[in-house]
Amino acid sequence: MKVLIITYYWPPAGGSGVQRWLKFVKYLQGFGIEPIVYTVDNPSYALQDESLIDEVPNNIEVLRQPIWEPNNLLGKKKQTSAGFLSANPSFTGKILQYVRANYFIPDARKFWIKPSVKFLSNYIENNKVDVVITTGPPHSMHLIGLELKKKLNVKWISDFRDPWTEIDYFHQLPLTKKAIAKHHKHEQEVLRNSDAVLVVGKTMKDKYKSFNNNIHVVTNGFDRSLNQEKSILDKKFSITHIGLMNDDRNPKILWKVLNEIISKNKEFKDDFILKLIGKVSSGCMDSIKEFQLNSNVEIIDYVPHEKVQEYQKKSQVLLLALNDVPSAKGIITGKIFEYLIAKRPILAIAPIDGDLSEIISETNSGKVIDFDDEIGLKTTILEMYKQYKVGDLNVNSIGVEKFHRKALTEELSKIVKNL
Template identity: 65%
Template sequence: MKVLIITYYWPPAGGSGVQRWLKFVKYFRDFGIEPVVYTVENPNYPIIDSSLINDIPEGIETLKQPIWEPNSMLSFFGKKKTESAGFLNPNPSFFGKILQYIRANYFIPDARRFWVKPSVKFLKKYLLDNKIDAIITTGPPHSMHLIGLRLKKQLNIKWIADFRDPWTEIDYFHQLPLSKRAIKKHHILEQEVLKNADKVLVVGNTMKENYSKFSNNVVTITNGFDGKISNLEVKLDAKFTITHIGLMNADRNPKMLWEVLAEISSENNQFKSDFELHLIGKVDATVVNDISKFKIKNNVHLINYIEHNQVVEYQKKSQVLLLLLNDVPSSKGIITGKIFEYLMAKRPILAIAPLNGDLADVINNTNSGTVVDFKNRVLLKKTILDLYSKYQQGNLRIDSKNVEQFHRKELTKKVAQIIKQIIE
């Protein structure tokens, strides 16, 4: 069976957005699925990771078409002219506010919408000339789903819409300066996609619950990890390292954590000497400023983006892995992709997130760490001191379970079964 995957993010794109379908493509042939990938010829990726090219199986057909992106004119995510909503400028200039308003209200669902019409024209001809059993769109950017929607209506081809993140429930949606008309349009388009897709894939159960109001065909396929879980002893960091991987924006700035770490450091000189915080990835200026304000700057190591294979090594040797969710209305349904990479590392996870959220369910079901609510300062301090005590005793480890279910190959098997069901 042959499927066409429509995605904006594809190697050499780096970051979490590219991982999900790259790994599905990597394992599809093991389950009788031959993938064809359609992506952009001239992408504007905020992060590049050429090492991910090695995961693309030999001989995969890749179709590319150019895209026009207005971000050079409408960028409001900081200095870089890339669309990375995680770095939505919280204090724009007057001109920046105007650009934010234009972007939010006239480029719906996103600035990649100009790729929809030429892509439909190109792919319609390709699909008529080639045997493809189903198409798959993955977003964000959610304009990819509009390509699938039009092809579905014009050719009545089987279509799977995959949501790596929600559309109107995404963590920064409430920050956008949207008019009532624009909000309504977002909801209409989102619901049209949900109602017309033959199957809707989501990454968490809260998303499934929300989307099931509009579709009876919603299935949860989480993100996962790729590689082997080694039982070999790893040489851990000598210091009491707490490591965070990935973007840390203004919404994800855990001021409570900085305050607690500063307080413990002032009360315990040995902790202050032993403790190191590793922040690997892009860190917003507001985070750096707060770290300085709480006077723990000397214990913090900022490491810009590094290739994925190096990230894995950092995770394995860290004493504790830090996981932060944005303290936003939709946080209950957020499952950041890094949780599954953390599981592979077999190190204790400290998460600041809702206790009744999808992320907490994963951590609790795998016995892989501790979840502390956004406001529970007392429990956060106690948890860190407990972890440090075990570090001092030389027995800081975790006995996690049920982890293999999140291996990318196991997840691909489930996706392949879904594809075969809708085709047959």
Template identity: 50%
Template sequence: MKPKTNKTLIITYYWPPAGGPGVQRWLKFVKYLPDFGVQPIVYIPENPTYPLLDENLVQEVSDKVTILKQPIFEPYGFASFLSKNKTKKISSGIIPNKKKQSFIERTLLWIRGNMFIPDARIFWVKPSIKFLQKYIEEHKIETIITTGPPHSVHLIGLGLKKQNNIQWIADFRDPWTTIGYHKALKLSDKSAKKHKDLEKEVMNSCDQLIVTSPTTKTEFEQITSKPIEVITNGYDIEKVEKKSMDSKFTLAHIGSFLSERNPRILWKVLSELVKENKDFANDFQLKLIGAVSKEVLETINEFRLEKYVNHLGYVSHSEALQEQRSSQVLLLIEIDSEATNCIIPGKLFEYMVSERPILAIGPENADFKNIIKETNTGVFFTYDEKEALKSQIETYYKQFKQNTLQVNAIGLQKYSRKKLTEQLATLLTEH
């Protein structure tokens, strides 16, 4: 057994003031780890190129954490001379529909996939290993954690593991080669093999893997025999300034709305409802918060729903929580693909404690379907359940009109950030 308090070095690219879901997981783990006898030391880039910024999150960083920083060279500056806007979108995960990609977009994707393996943060690996090797020796660090994406962060762990008798835990917030956008990177056979080889080496060199979903665990068990623990994302107890409920019947989507997530089934249902029911048409609003792909907006226009759209763009995390809790119904959309069964969107857990019903659409065997069902926080539909989806929206609308639209969640406690950190701390102290 380790002593009661142990130092753990956490290597991550995303950290406040980065915005978006990637930063939340370790920001919250670090907040609660000291409660379980773990002293967190966080290593981050000094000058990162974050596609989204949320300065408010800086205030949430624990005062019990030690922060280490080293400069990073990122090639996005060179790519942005082609198109700053397109570069920013691709770096934030918004990949245009394959049929509608411009020459610049195709070029950027090819560069991203083949010249920077596993990703554009690869140039941070060698200097980080050199810097952290010295720090580990001087401060007698026994455990390191790497969290990806970007998966180049795991290569820092790999390098340090080769030089030290150290416990290394690799946390995969998303899969590596089976993630949906991986196929869009226009990889050559040689590049695809290199990704696979690196993925296998990381998984078989670390001492422990952490994943965020049961499906990812099953996938990874085909690659490695190393122990794999499922620790999902979760919700934190946060003070959210009260905002009055929307007077409109708002269906709200919070977060990036990617091209591949474009739910034509939903737009068709909504277009039918506004045509068939004048009251619904008068009351309905589609609230979009966050980056929305051009293809999604074009499809909304195709179904003549544009006049019902309230697109707020990117807002701070605290504002997003306010908007969640003031919306009538929350939309959770995932790509209709077997490859996305493992994706449990981080916003699901914040949705679950918002006390608003979730309307979810995704692949039949999606892991998040089970969570919604077990917590009684909403309803899930596949992409071929059009009539059932329409009926559910009509039911929610009737409840809205009767002022009875609510949700009675059960069993949420195990998804609290503190409970999940306890699970992580147990892993750290058992090794």
């Protein structure tokens, strides 16, 4: 059985966007499915990780076609955020944001749709393909699948790594009513015409089930052995955040609580280190400075994926800070699964009734604090610090194995074969 996977992100792309389908492709052949990957020939990736190229199976076919992207024309520089909003745009910046939001729907990769449909129509007519799979964002990938469905009546699965109109930054875009309506129209047309829909969480499934009755939750996961040697932990009381920390994800409640603890507890101040590994926005840096935390903060720029795990395993506490946005309940950041395998206590600032909280609760892997619960956050940090001081800061997580990429690929293979 052969599946054609249409994805913008593919090695050497770095960051979270590439991980999901790179890992599925890695394991699909073990479940009787031969993947064919269709991706861009000349991508403009914000992050690159050459080490991921080694994870692509040598015997799979990778089709590449050039793409024209208007980003350089519009003055957009490479960046790490999925969105393109800046906290304080100039007048010119506001104009460019408006143009990008309203004239490049669903996104700036829309110009790849027509040439891709033409190329892939020819390929499918001359080669065996049982199922087409599109993964977004960018959601223009789904419009390629939609056109192939209409033109060739292929079996088609749309995979939503993130939601479309419910994505965390959508409400901040300078969209006209006409543009918003167009996004919703495209999204619903994709959902209604897909033979199956994949989502990463229950909240997203609930949002989409009125448009399609064949929706499956297949989460992201981890791809390392559960039986790892224990690392030597950081000597200091380290709280580590790995990944992009943009203005939307700026946990001011944490900075405030840490400032209060440090100002009253010199021993904590001497023991404590906050490690931010990845890109940190200027807004976050301003907040850290405002709350006088600079001397306790270590910032490490982007590091390759295989090195990230070492930081995770050594940290006393692993920090997750979700975007405080209307769609927060449905956000399941990919790093949660990497955190699970590290087997260190997780401290998450997120909705206590959201999808992320459910995962942390069912795996007994940490503590979730709501966005405005200062008392709960301070109590939790001090309790973790107390356990650290007596050498008893540990976590006994359970049921983690179901999030291994191989187990998740087995779930995916059943969905594909059932079509």
